[in-house]
Amino acid sequence: MITKKLRPIMFVGTGSDVGKSVINAAFCRIFKQDGYNPAPFKAQNMSLNSYPTKDGLEIGRAQAAQAGACGIECSVDMNPILLKPNNNITAQLVLNGRAVANKSAAEYFDKSTHGNLFKYATEAFDRLNSLHNPIVMEGAGSISEVNLWDRDIVNMRMALYADAAVYLIADIDRGGVFGSLYGTIMLLPPEQRNSIKGIIINKFRGDINLFEQGRKMVEELTGIPLVAVVPYLDDIFIEQEDSLSHQRHTSENNQRRVVVAVVLLKHLSNFTDFNMLERHPAVQLIYACTAADLADADIVIIPGSKNTISDMGYLRRSGLAKAILEHHAQGKPLYGICGGFQMMGEMIYDPHHIEGETEAMPALSILPISTTLLPEKTTRQCTFHTTEFDASGNGYEIHVGVTASHRPFAILDNGQKDGFYLNAKCWGTYIHGVFDNPSVVASILNQISADVPCAPDYETIKEQGYDRLADWVRQCTDMEYIYRTMKYD
Structure with a gap:
């Protein structure tokens, strides 16, 4: 196992559902394959899809899946703050794995509440960072929600605290990738903008070679290297956390019995x-x-x-x-x-x-x-x-x-x-x-x-999925550049 300490890496997005969790899982497995001892981290998660740790504490399912990609047991420090919506107005606050209160959006985004929650998030990160190398961090939603910056505990504020090499992910499949990348980056304050080391374009369909001019334009517009254009994938199994994913995962083979x-x-x-x-x-x-x-x-x-x-x-x-x-x-x-x-x-x-x-x-x-x-x-x-x-x-x-x-x-x-x-x-x-x-x-x-035929072995499917995902992302990513940005000066 490699012991030389790497800087944490953090994947943030131009919006929700751009593929942060899956890209994070890919890098968790890549670092494991390369001889490191990685662990995932997301300060705050909102999901109805959760999972208990060995000691009976509740975290988001994405971090549990990412821990699986790392080949380790999940722990509550990987997701210290979890929000589970009760309805359109309130959510259950799960803090360090235990449900502590139901909060309205106004109550949750109160500055005094968020100040205390950020302390819990940084303490969990520090514990995890002392045990694993590197920490593979994930943001939430868009980093350009300017109205929420003063209460941010999961995106760029956490990135700066961790001194992470930040990579911005955009979903080209939904359209408007140039505007979303440029607008997201230009809205950031200089300190946050400087922490972004690279851009990843996700869910590309078609011939990637035809995007060569687009690659140059992204770099010219933003001044930040485009380190990966990840092709759209739909045949690699990775557990998803997004509560909308079931709409995409309905089986399409109507010949089944x-x-x-x-x-x-x-x-x-x-x-x-x-x-x-x-x-x-x-x-x-x-x-x-x-x-x-x-x-x-x-x-x-x-x-x-x-x-x-x-x-x-x-x-x-x-x-x-x-x-x-x-x-x-x-x-x-x-x-x-x-x-x-x-x-x-x-x-x-x-x-x-x-x-x-x-x-x-x-x-x-x-x-x-x-x-x-x-x-x-x-x-x-x-x-x-x-x-x-x-x-x-x-x-x-x-x-x-x-x-x-x-x-x-x-x-x-x-x-x-x-x-x-x-x-x-x-x-x-x-x-x-x-x-x-x-x-x-x-x-x-x-x-x-x-x-009926025998059911496939679920654990085998998951392991194969992690390896195939890692290979899929590695082959289209400038890993040498990414490792350079993760070195401490």
């Missing part, structure tokens, strides 16, 4: 629960927005939710609840994960107003259970074995509900009972990642067809 419909909730969380199903050769995965989307589904899954009561009301208003009940009445397979499991029960109680003002909500009454939401959140990794069929595997819990069950779906490694098993075609569980396990996937697909 089993149609699995995931109900598209308004507050859907942890959509990575369906990565294995999405890549199964026998599965056509769809996200169901309307009752009509469920009509031809062989299997329906109700996913997790950040606001179960609100989403239960949405199911009724949209007609999806009626369609789910009709699906179940026809004897077709129906399964629920976390909030989806809670919605399959008879009642959801919220006496402490965890999710809002509604204290009780009738649910679908498919399973003979009721759930009470409590302030204390369960966050832990787990292993399990099912009680009524031969399946086992790994997963994780992130939930605030307590649901009594006299017929559990599974027994966890700590001896606790989980979920409810009605029959082979209907059960619910709190275990996120339950469908990452081939034995569970086989059990649900066999309800439709006895000769």
Whole structure:
């Protein structure tokens, strides 16, 4: 392992969804391949897709995936501040892995709050930086949101604190790449502008050789080297965190034998629960927005939710609840994960107003259970074995509900009972990642067809994805220049 200390590298963006998380993961794996001991870091993340560390602390899923690219266990110092939106107005603040409060945007962006949060962010960075080399940092959204600069704790303020070599990423696929790059850079104060060492253009389609003039124009306009033009990729598997990604990841092969419909909730969380199903050769995965989307589904899954009561009301208003009940009445397979499991029960109680003002909500009454939401959140990794069929595997819990069950779906490694098993075609569980396990996937697909092929090994898919992504980015990047900018003077 190389011990010579490198300066941190930070990937920031001209906007949201330009590919920062994926580029970050690529460099995490590149540095690992090159003999370093890297670790990811994002001071503040906003996502409904989270993951528990080994010690039961909650971080954004992107940093957990990036830790995987580094070949290390994820830790809370990789993402000390996590925001999980409850609705359009408030979000749950998770600080150092623990939920501490619900904050409105005004409350969160109060200067006194952000001053304290920046202290937590820098302390986490310092701890991580003392253990790993280099730190691969990620910004959030756009760095040119001038109205937020005085409250920034995740972008250029963090870059300057870390003395990071900063690389600005722009998405050419959405158009306007010259304006977004030039405007972003010119809006920055001189100190921040000088910290940007290079530009990466992402998601390029077509013949890169035809962009040679464009490359020169970018450098002339900005005065900053263009170090990489990354071609658009759509066949390399990397876990995504963006909550809009499910719209792009719906399977397109309509020749597959089993149609699995995931109900598209308004507050859907942890959509990575369906990565294995999405890549199964026998599965056509769809996200169901309307009752009509469920009509031809062989299997329906109700996913997790950040606001179960609100989403239960949405199911009724949209007609999806009626369609789910009709699906179940026809004897077709129906399964629920976390909030989806809670919605399959008879009642959801919220006496402490965890999710809002509604204290009780009738649910679908498919399973003979009721759930009470409590302030204390369960966050832990787990292993399990099912009680009524031969399946086992790994997963994780992130939930605030307590649901009594006299017929559990599974027994966890700590001896606790989980979920409810009605029959082979209907059960619910709190275990996120339950469908990452081939034995569970086989059990649900066999309800439709006895000769479906085996599910791919999820861990192998992830490792292959990291290596292919690293190769993809490395071949179009001036790595010699990047390493030069990461040297300490």
